[in-house]
Amino acid sequence: MTDPTNDPEARPVADHDESLQHTHGPYYGDFGGRFVPEALIAALDELDVEYRRAVADPEFRAELDRLQREYTGRPSPLTEVPRFAEHAGGVRVFLKREDLNHTGSHKINNVLGQALLVKRMGKRRVIAETGAGQHGVATATAAALLDLECVVYMGEEDTERQALNVARMRLLGATVVPVKLGSRTLKDAINEALRDWVANVDDTHYLLGTVTGPHPFPEMVREFHKVIGQEAREQVLDRAGRLPDVVVACVGGGSNALGIFNAFLDDDVRLLGLEAGGDGVDTGRHSARFSGGAPGVLHGARSYLLQDEDGQTLPSHSVSAGLDYPSVSPIHAWLHDTGRAEYRPVTDAEAMEAFRLLCRTEGIIPAIESAHALAGALVVGRELAASGKDDAVVLVNLSGRGDKDVATAARWFDVVDEQDIAKAATTEGSSL
Amino acid sequence: MSGATGTTRTADTGFTAGRTGARLAELRAEGRGALVGYLPVGYPTVERSIEAARTMVEAGADVIEIGVPYTDPVMDGPTVQRAVEAALEGGTRVRDVFRLVSAVADLGVPALVMTYWNPVLRYGPDAFARDLAQAGGAGLITPDLIPDEADAWLAASDAHDLDRVFLVAPSSTPERLAATSAASRGFVYAASTMGVTGERTTLGGGAERLVAATRDAGAEHVCVGLGISTGAQAAEVGRFADGVIVGSALVRTLLDDAPFAQQLEALSGLTAQLADGVRSARSGA
Structure with missing residues (x-):
């Protein structure tokens, strides 16, 4: 009998073993699937087969491990933050420092995995979508490293808001295409990337940046990010002498959250995902798919979705561009419906308060996305302390660093004159 | 309404011809393919999209x-995107499609609805x-729904006797061509090239090969869309396909700043040119 772990084709596709960590697509409960044009199905089938072969191939794994170690800087450290934790009911808070990865966020984990896969498949061009620019920068970085042509689609509104990340991608040799149709944000960048892919699928891979989209993307992107939780689980066991009580992460598409949740799915550990509550879920200006959306299909997968009564996608809102997306991973939708993970909204104001607090108490400037997770940690820490568990351990995924958000934060806290920001950005931009 | 006859099934392949299929069979007997013209409901307004559809029927x-x-x-390029965006901004609702369906069905012409799946x-x-059948509609064309994901739609279209037009592409494997043909009713929509909707100057030989392969896989009727914009192209495709599907080129006649009457005239002229192309395709010319 062949060992199923060594024979990728023998592995079940729509079934799973007892561990929740290895659940295979295309469906996760009622969610997932492949709601895409027929023209893409052959490429998705090829990707599925090649991805399974690659992750079962020791040579591929060794090369990815080497890049993670020598290029990304893995393992990322675990930092205990006692001064911050004083504001979280006095529980112990540990940060998984994905912000210290090369390119400044967890995004590089998935990008390197997929880019190596692209080389293996013999394709020479990658396309990607980006909102704030983090995934675009990571993709442009991997494309430079592995000699791939790179085109990044970015909503025109986002190219204006994130001009420095546009410059960064161009310095790395990528072509950045501003998307002028629709709402001119991340959702429309994905639409345009899908249109490009349909037309150029022969030589092009769509390097999707999160755990959503058509099968096998959710499963594959989870695979490349699960290292976050694997490392963090060992690090917490080593430092705290036990598993954490709660693991906390922000959820846009959901890649950093799934990356850290996955290793804990079979443990008796609470998993808490924080969505962007924007101005507040009751205002309608938010990105809270679980508390403000309903199941539907967008960008290839069935999941929770912000939509109107006609099934038209509703615009999302958040101070954080990386969480500003109207749908969410089908794997999170499944974890939500099964109750294995819980999801709560965090408003812009709550996230920015947590942002300020981490800066002042620990000397770490987080990405505003990650600040949503920090806000969740403050709340859940106080709840735990109030219920008598003041020795609780809370693990937070600090998914990215805040350099890209300095202008937004400076404006929010009114610490710099508006004109000075504009001038500084222009000067910095031209000197690049 | 000779087009709206019942469902016929070809026993050997499992492929079934619904109401659109019956019309395509009639036209085949006449020695020509069909001209399938696309318009979004609600552009420029719901009323005017009804007038535009009527104009297209009158022109052939x-x-x-x-x-x-x-x-x-x-699956849509810039021309269709611009029109549907304007239709949504104008307040067009999903249910408005049934008004246009009903108006087209009253003219004795099969009305197929092209829709993404989430609405x-x-x-x-x-x-x-149910509401589509009640309005006299023939069925649905579903650009982002493959048969593998379509259980709910297969059941609903059976229950209400509607066509279901799935797409095939140059990248489709023989296995998928067979499965898609078997699941389709009315016709199979062959995407002429890899890409989205929009006008193209050349079509290449891929479309003819795809139509042949789809027929070999069991499809009774195969219509070709994507990129067709001129009478000459319609004639070229009409030679080997059961139908020639034109969208962006027709929509474009309504996108400029000209008065609506003038736009309708342009729409009528282009439709007639395309209809001539389809009619001349197999005349031995």
Whole structure:
């Protein structure tokens, strides 16, 4: 009998073993699937087969491990933050420092995995979508490293808001295409990337940046990010002498959250995902798919979705561009419906308060996305302390660093004159 | 309404011809393919999209494909995107499609609705099928729904006796061509090239090969869309396909700043040119 772990084709596709960590697509409960044009199905089938072969191939794994170690800087450290934790009911808070990865966020984990896969498949061009620019920068970085042509689609509104990340991608040799149709944000960048892919699928891979989209993307992107939780689980066991009580992460598409949740799915550990509550879920200006959306299909997968009564996608809102997306991973939708993970909204104001607090108490400037997770940690820490568990351990995924958000934060806290920001950005931009 | 006859099934392949299929069979007997013309409902307004559809029928369109405006049309190029965006901004609702369907059906022409899946999912696939059948619609064309994901739609279209037009592409494997042909009713929509909707100067030989392969895989009727914009192209495709599907080129006649009457004239002229192309395709010329 062949060992199923060594024979990728023998592995079940729509079934799973007892561990929740290895659940295979295309469906996760009622969610997932492949709601895409027929023209893409052959490429998705090829990707599925090649991805399974690659992750079962020791040579591929060794090369990815080497890049993670020598290029990304893995393992990322675990930092205990006692001064911050004083504001979280006095529980112990540990940060998984994905912000210290090369390119400044967890995004590089998935990008390197997929880019190596692209080389293996013999394709020479990658396309990607980006909102704030983090995934675009990571993709442009991997494309430079592995000699791939790179085109990044970015909503025109986002190219204006994130001009420095546009410059960064161009310095790395990528072509950045501003998307002028629709709402001119991340959702429309994905639409345009899908249109490009349909037309150029022969030589092009769509390097999707999160755990959503058509099968096998959710499963594959989870695979490349699960290292976050694997490392963090060992690090917490080593430092705290036990598993954490709660693991906390922000959820846009959901890649950093799934990356850290996955290793804990079979443990008796609470998993808490924080969505962007924007101005507040009751205002309608938010990105809270679980508390403000309903199941539907967008960008290839069935999941929770912000939509109107006609099934038209509703615009999302958040101070954080990386969480500003109207749908969410089908794997999170499944974890939500099964109750294995819980999801709560965090408003812009709550996230920015947590942002300020981490800066002042620990000397770490987080990405505003990650600040949503920090806000969740403050709340859940106080709840735990109030219920008598003041020795609780809370693990937070600090998914990215805040350099890209300095202008937004400076404006929010009114610490710099508006004109000075504009001038500084222009000067910095031209000197690049 | 000779087009709206019942369902016929070809026993050996499992492929079934619904109401659109019956019309295509009639036209085949006449020695020509069909001109399938696309317009989104609600552009420039619901009333005017009804007038535009009527104009296309009068100028020679054999089947009308009515688009449901959607916020995220990933299979559409800039021309159709601009029109559906304007339709949505103008307040077009999904249910408005049934008014246009009804107007087209009254003219004795099969009315197929082209829609992305989420609006139907939200409406409820069975409720949508019921209301579409009640309006006299022939069925649905579903650009982002493959048969593998279509259980709810297969059941609803059976229950309400509607066509279901799935797409095949140059990248489709023989296995998928067979499965898609078996699941389709009315015709199979062959995408002429890899890409989204929009006008193209050359079509290449891929479309003819794809039509042949789809027929070999069991499809009774195969219509070709994507990129066709001129009478000459319609004639070229009409030679080997059961139908020639034109969208962006027709929509473009309504996108400029000219008065609506003038736009209708342009729409009528282009439709007639395309209809001539389809009619001349197999005349031995």
